[in-house]
Amino acid sequence: MKNIIAERMDKVPESFIREILKVTDAAHVISFAGGLPSPDTFPVREIAKACETVLATDGQKALQYASTEGYFPLRQYISGRYMEKHGLKIKPEDILITTGSQQALDLAGKVLINPKDKVLIEGPGYLGAIQALSVFSPVFKTVLMKDDGVDLEGFKKICSKNAIKLFYGVPNFQNPSGITYSGSVRNNLALLLEKYGVQFIEDDPYGELRFIGEALSPVKSYYKNGILLGSFSKVVAPGLRLGWITAPQNIMKSLVIAKQAADLHTNSLSQRILYRYLMDNNEDKHIQDIIKVYKYQCDVMIKAIEEYFPDSIRHTSPEGGMFLWVTLPKKLNSRDLFNNAIKQNVAFVPGAPFYANGGGENTMRLNFSNSSPDKIKEGIARLGKVIKKMLK
Ligand SMILES: Cc1ncc(COP(=O)(O)O)c(C=O)c1O
Structure with missing residues (x-):
């Protein structure tokens, strides 16, 4: 049978994150992989x-x-x-x-x-x-x-x-x-x-x-x-x-x-x-409430990175938003790190898919908006252990 799918779809990448989320959605996994806002901030009422x-x-x-x-x-x-x-x-x-x-x-x-x-x-x-x-x-x-x-x-x-x-x-x-x-x-x-x-x-x-x-x-x-x-x-x-x-x-x-x-x-x-x-409603006040939560979670993540990751690792220090970026030593591939980290029930997104022309194999994205401060500390500590072991 002839290929029925139009050629324009040939080069469209599957959403790598959606693939990862299938593995990381389980309740016992501490996931820094998704890009979700904190549901606690939604103005449901x-x-x-x-x-x-x-x-x-x-x-x-x-x-x-x-x-x-x-x-x-x-x-x-x-x-x-x-x-x-x-x-x-x-x-x-x-x-x-x-x-x-x-x-x-x-x-x-x-x-x-x-x-x-x-x-x-x-x-x-x-x-x-x-x-x-x-x-x-x-x-x-x-x-x-x-x-x-x-x-x-x-x-x-x-x-x-x-x-x-x-x-x-x-x-x-x-x-x-x-x-x-x-x-x-x-x-x-x-x-x-x-x-x-x-x-x-x-x-x-x-x-x-x-x-x-x-x-x-x-x-x-x-x-x-x-x-x-x-x-x-x-x-x-x-x-x-x-x-x-x-x-x-x-x-x-x-x-x-x-x-x-x-x-x-x-x-x-x-x-x-x-x-x-x-x-x-007062939208400015609502946004201030969200910011307070995210700032705290971001601070906790950065502190934990500085405590548990080896010194050879670099991270961005965002002034807002929901993500930070980690650069590992060149010899460490973040996909391999992902495979080891998921065995310890912690997840993130490896950096390579974010580069349209390749590269970034030693980088990764961490989301801080959708995990509690305790989970952030615990997840980063686990990740730090895996990284140190792989660098040995
Ligand atoms: C940079 C950027 N643009 C666009 C979107 C899509 O957002 P939405 O379609 O929910 O407005 C996102 C979602 O994460 C994003 O990070």
Whole structure:
């Protein structure tokens, strides 16, 4: 029988994390592998109330088909928040509500990428973006991350040798590394994007989860032609599946058509419930509560790493978000470490799949948002023992 699966699927990687989660989901495993927010932070009661109010007051509209662009008051809310937090002017009309920011990535790929187009991505970079953009058969190039963000010298080199169409990056508390672009990196990146005529997909689901230092404006503040993605998954709840994309008008037009073709519109009941929740509750206070939890868990993880891991190991010190990144001595392969660690019932994600062009075999991602402080201490201690044994 002829292969019925379209060629475009040939190079799409299976989600490595989903594979790992099959092994690590068992209750007795301490898992730093997933990328889940802490369920204790979900505003369950408040959402229940919002749900009741929406159905009682606007039930028919909430259950009817709705506009592709999304619920206008929610788009106004997002626009207002960009202005309030960053003095960034983005009109509600330039915001398209999507089924999580993951759908925004799919739509952006659909609208912008022809087969063989060169797409630049951070190394390490977000696996979900590698997967979503792979569907459109680009040629990936990787630019490495430094402590203060993307390596601009590397960026320059790659862009001067290749016709890069698109750069995808996560400037705040990056998934997977926890690294944040400094103000100067943002500014200079904007100049380089302009110089080389590269479109930027700026993905920012973690920006509001800053627990150290001052908020930095999105690269979009410096590079007006950029595309900016956001999400309610990490500040309210991922199950609502609500995110957004904002883009220059010529691109937005195609995004709306692609969205219409994909699913007509994002769940309108969900959009109205979220909006009601945002109107009836103090979102800033809620985010402060989440930050307190994550900061503590991150501190506990770093302290435990410094206590239980050998000195030859390096780790990032995130200023927010949900992840940190560990670099092991070169001779230690993190997949082998994973295989040994899982026997001790502790899990993480090996780093190699986060590099679209290979590398990173001695790195790993640790999630700190979804384990209790006690579990974090215990899991890191177990991991430390395994690492020390393998290094002997
Ligand atoms: C960098 C990044 N972008 C996008 C997403 C997708 O988020 P959602 O579709 O829930 O908005 C995630 C989820 O973990 C992420 O880490």
